[in-house]
Amino acid sequence: MVLTKFGIIKQFILNKIEAGTWPQNAKVPSENELAEQFNVSRMTARRALQELTEQGVLVRTQGAGTFVATFKSQSSLLEINNIADEVSARGHHHRAKQIKLCGVTVDDEIAILLGCHSGSDAFYSEILHLENDVPIQLEQRYVNNKLVPTYLEQDFNEITPHEFLSSVAPLTEASHEIEAVLAPIDLCKHLDIEMHQPCLQVKRRTWARQGVVSVAILTSPGNRYRLGGHIKVSTA
Amino acid sequence: MVLTKFGIIKQFILNKIEAGTWPQNAKVPSENELAEQFNVSRMTARRALQELTEQGVLVRTQGAGTFVATFKSQSSLLEINNIADEVSARGHHHRAKQIKLCGVTVDDEIAILLGCHSGSDAFYSEILHLENDVPIQLEQRYVNNKLVPTYLEQDFNEITPHEFLSSVAPLTEASHEIEAVLAPIDLCKHLDIEMHQPCLQVKRRTWARQGVVSVAILTSPGNRYRLGGHIKVSTA
DNA sequence: AAGTGGTCTAGACCACTTG
DNA sequence: AAGTGGTCTAGACCACTTG
Numbered sequence: 001m002v003l004t005k006f007g008i009i010k011q012f013i014l015n016k017i018e019a020g021t022w023p024q025n026a027k028v029p030s031e032n033e034l035a036e037q038f039n040v041s042r043m044t045a046r047r048a049l050q051e052l053t054e055q056g057v058l059v060r061t062q063g064a065g066t067f068v069a070t071f072k073s074q075s076s077l078l079e080i081n082n083i084a085d086e087v088s089a090r091g092h093h094h095r096a097k098q099i100k101l102c103g104v105t106v107d108d109e110i111a112i113l114l115g116c117h118s119g120s121d122a123f124y125s126e127i128l129h130l131e132n133d134v135p136i137q138l139e140q141r142y143v144n145n146k147l148v149p150t151y152l153e154q155d156f157n158e159i160t161p162h163e164f165l166s167s168v169a170p171l172t173e174a175s176h177e178i179e180a181v182l183a184p185i186d187l188c189k190h191l192d193i194e195m196h197q198p199c200l201q202v203k204r205r206t207w208a209r210q211g212v213v214s215v216a217i218l219t220s221p222g223n224r225y226r227l228g229g230h231i232k233v234s235t236a
Numbered sequence: 237m238v239l240t241k242f243g244i245i246k247q248f249i250l251n252k253i254e255a256g257t258w259p260q261n262a263k264v265p266s267e268n269e270l271a272e273q274f275n276v277s278r279m280t281a282r283r284a285l286q287e288l289t290e291q292g293v294l295v296r297t298q299g300a301g302t303f304v305a306t307f308k309s310q311s312s313l314l315e316i317n318n319i320a321d322e323v324s325a326r327g328h329h330h331r332a333k334q335i336k337l338c339g340v341t342v343d344d345e346i347a348i349l350l351g352c353h354s355g356s357d358a359f360y361s362e363i364l365h366l367e368n369d370v371p372i373q374l375e376q377r378y379v380n381n382k383l384v385p386t387y388l389e390q391d392f393n394e395i396t397p398h399e400f401l402s403s404v405a406p407l408t409e410a411s412h413e414i415e416a417v418l419a420p421i422d423l424c425k426h427l428d429i430e431m432h433q434p435c436l437q438v439k440r441r442t443w444a445r446q447g448v449v450s451v452a453i454l455t456s457p458g459n460r461y462r463l464g465g466h467i468k469v470s471t472a
Numbered sequence: 473a474a475g476t477g478g479t480c481t482a483g484a485c486c487a488c489t490t491g
Numbered sequence: 492a493a494g495t496g497g498t499c500t501a502g503a504c505c506a507c508t509t510g
Contacts, residue, residue, distance in 0.1 A: 004480095006479085006480090030494075031496070032494085040480080040481085041480065043480070043482090046496080046497090047480095049496090054290075060495090060496065060497095061489080062487065062488050062489075062495065063487075063490070063494080063495050064488080064490075064494095064495070064496085065490095065494085066495085066496080108261055112261055112295055112303060115295075115297055177462050177463065178414060178462060179436065179462040179463075180416040180417075180434040180435050180436040180456075180457075181416075181434055182458075196432050198416040198417055198418055198434030198458070199434065200414065200415065200416040201416075220416075222415055222416030222417055222418075222434070226413050226415040227412075227413070240497090240498070240499095241498080241499075242498085242499090266477080267476075276499080277499065277501060277502090278501085278502090279499070279500070279501090280498080280499060282477080282478090283499095296476090296477065297476085297477080297507090297508080298477045298478065298506065298507050298508075299475080299476050299477065299507035299508030300475095300476070300477085300509075301475090301476060301477080301508090302476085474508105474510085475508085475509080476507080476508075476509090477505105477506090477508100478504105478505080478506080478507095479503100479504085479506105480502105480503080480504085481501105481504105482500105482502095483499105483500085484499080485498085485500105486496105486497080486498075487495100487497080487498105488495080488496080489493105489495075489496100490493085490494080491492090491493090491494100
């Protein structure tokens with residue numbers, strides 16, 4: 001892995017904050033100071049500060065400077081994938097049932113999301129998650145077969161795709177879309193619900209360093225599952 | 237409002253997508269093409285493409301090009317409240333219609349959420365948000381009458397509750413619960429949907445420094461609204 | 473081989489905040 | 492007045508994908 005210059009500067013800043021050297025509201029070096037210190041152009045130093053600001057780690061004010069944010073915005077969205085832990089945390093029993101595990105030819109939509117070509121091959125898994133033996137989520141997942149060549153050799157009754165993927169290609173990024181939908185009839189059967197029952201559907205794309213690892217479509221009956229989150233806004 | 241050059245290019249691209257000229261998966265002009273067309277440097281054209289990619293509007297692949305994304309991220313969780321800005325960002329027209337604005341006696345559930353006693357008084361507003369005159373969200377909001385005594389004097393056809401509340405009691409924290417539900421019949425009427433239509437419902441509690449400011453119940457037709465988000469894990 | 477996006481430079485001018 | 496962040500330029504080299 002080749003490190004970028006702005007990545008090195010980001011890590012430097014994160015380390016200082018992590019170590020407590022720069023506490024909340026502390027002023028961090030200016031673009032010019034970082035540029036000189038790391039012997040890079042101002043634009044490169046700027047990019048490091050900019051990305052940490054977008055991540056909610058820093059707060060910037062024109063004319064005044066760049067500061068460590070007061071609260072770090074946290075999101076439980078990152079943990080959406082980890083339904084096994086979530087169920088366990090409620091003191092309930094989690095079980096996963098592998099419905100499908102195979103290779104597929106990807107269509108246009110999935111190809112773009114996975115960052116591969118339409119018509120190329122990928123792996124596909126379909127897993128039903130149960131909480132105390134009640135179905136709470138159907139996980140349909142397309143996996144990049146180049147990044148995870150051993151995916152089809154797993155037994156997803158024993159380990160969740162999320163756990164397995166985390167072990168071979170640690171998550172670095174994720175994006176989600178959350179929608180309310182009516183599930184198609186085959187999904188209704190798996191989830192043991194009526195067709196008119198609203199479902200929460202999360203489409204999630206996950207990245208590792210090497211690129212897009214997988215695209216998951218998570219469908220849950222509206223009356224058995226909800227998402228929650230708590231966010232603290234960085235304030236001055 | 238001073239427009240930036242990259243802002244003009246972003247708007248140009250959004251308009252093309254909006255108009256259907258560039259459908260999903262369509263290739264958009266390259267950095268060099270945009271730079272020439274708008275007579276700007278490549279870095280400026282790049283920034284427009286980059287920001288739209290971060291917003292989930294575009295997808296980029298090195299060597300291949302930039303494409304219109306299949307899933308459009310519509311809203312990040314932090315900005316759930318700010319539906320007016322969100323609609324404007326899509327280049328659409330936002331309008332709000334005040335349906336109710338009154339005092340109420342709170343029941344047990346709302347009392348707990350608002351941090352007051354059951355049977356005490358609070359303010360209540362009901363506002364319908366429209367995007368290009370199509371209803372996209374019904375906002376039911378209970379407001380702490382001690383922290384915001386002037387709430388009933390506002391005209392929420394002119395200013396959104398979020399804008400008003402932000403001006404008098406800046407947001408410091410928020411929590412959400414997201415669910416898929418079937419809307420009760422009166423909500424269906426306001427939203428102009430059939431009763432069997434699944435809806436995305438967000439219950440949001442917001443804090444200012446002084447305490448809980450308000451509890452909002454945001455209900456949107458599943459086919460007209462979705463939530464999106466992108467998270468980066470801190471990495472080098 | 474040509475085109476694309478990813479990173480980076482060394483400058484510039486500006487609006488803004490601070491002492 | 493000096494420093495800061497915000498925007499922008501006109502170049503450069505690279506890794507990667509496509510024909």
